[in-house]
Amino acid sequence: MPTCFPARLVVFAALVLPLGAGPALAHFQEIIPSADVLPEGGTVNIDMVFTHPVEGGPVMEMKKPAKVGVLAGGTTTDLLGQISEKPVDGKSAWTLAYELKEPGAAIFYVEPQPYWEPSEGKYIVHYSKVIVDSYASGEGWDELVGLPVEIQPLTRPTGLWTGNLFSGVVLKGGKPVPFAEVEVEFINDGTVTPPNDAFVTQVIKADANGTFTYAMPRAGWWGFAALLDGDTPMTSPEGKEVPVEDGALIWVKATDMSAGNNMGAGK
Template sequence: MSLSLRAGLLTAALFSGAACAHFQELIPQSDTLTPQSGGQVQLSLTFTHPMERGPAMAMGQPVQFGVVGPQGRQDLLERLTSTGVDGQQAYLADYRVTRPGDYLFYLEPAPYWEPGEGKMIIHYTKVVVEGFGALEGWDQPVGLPVEIEPLSRPYSLWRGNLFQGLVRHQGEPVPFAEVEVEWRNDGSVTPPSDGYVTQVIKADANGVFSYAMPRSGWWGFAALLEAEQPMTNPQGEPVPVELGGLIWVHARDMN
């Protein structure tokens, strides 16, 4: 193999690694709580590459973490406990559901500096947990700067169901927004090539996107926009900012 070809392959490999999609995970033990399961739920907060099963990236102290539910909005920052994933900072949180209804957990993480892409990353993330069969409240907005409004109920989904969402920025629909999709790999799937790791779809002129989930498990949908204003990186330089609006939904097999 020639030196120039080796250099080209190395450059391609480095570029491919730098371009891996980042997903902020906010994963509950279950998206549905019943009287039999009880109301206790633990949520895992990890910044990682879900389809590739890592590696995780260090999270700073979150700016916001809370829930919108039947009791209104609750700040849950003080319930976060530190944990480690792949040797990096991550978080856990415990919450007890005491009233029937849908619970919208949301997270604003600390800005993350990604030197490989030369930008800061902020992924506003949410997940909906259904409590005790009330089946209402899932479509209310949390009020995040970038947010996916579910048009399909984001729980009690079968594998193969079509999930639809509306991308909003400051409350307004985003025409033709780019949405990245990844499955939270349990180790049972090896992507045949890089293109299978992150699925990419575009919203339509009204900001609406659709995706049929081909496998059971957790699916992350990330609508990505560039912020109007730059931020300062750790070296004190102004850099662009990737804003993400994420939602996690779970699909089950019909056993």
């Protein structure tokens, strides 16, 4: 015979179980250019938003970044003074326009201010970067910015077809991180509905040399986030010592192999 439970227990379970259902949404610091390749150089627009890409939100408040810059031709340029606020869904986000006059890779990067995530009891700092190839040069794309945590691409991250493999090495303090966990999401334009939560964030592990590989199955911007434990704890708003999540992020665009494709297209 089936077991009967008191009605109050059934109601209690119905109320409580959904609260723990499903994994927490993955946070991704976006730094997305208007194009990954500028065949004739020119101006590129860079948007910076802290959000959940596949879910299309919610967007999180992004205070003015601690650092924004570009590495091009071996020279690093501070761009913090050139950014302007561009709210998204009522939350602070940022943008800038930058002219690329010379051939070669321009590596744009952002270091956001620490974000307090009360549900996880930790601060989050995602050091994010993206590469824009000026004049389709194919040069300089594997240079390192020198961020505390960083992904060095082993695959040229520009001019990639949908289905191409992307490989990179997770670095902390300039050294590979063995078996680092890497979360992967794409910027959903609303045309893809994941069957369930397991499909929202893909998860892969780097090998013993800190190297990971992933095939991008759909056109668009893909974010690779290696989440590492920070070395120095911070103080929470309640005055407690809490851990810090240092994220090494890189954004890569995949383009469909179709006739008449505009290779300079952005998002």
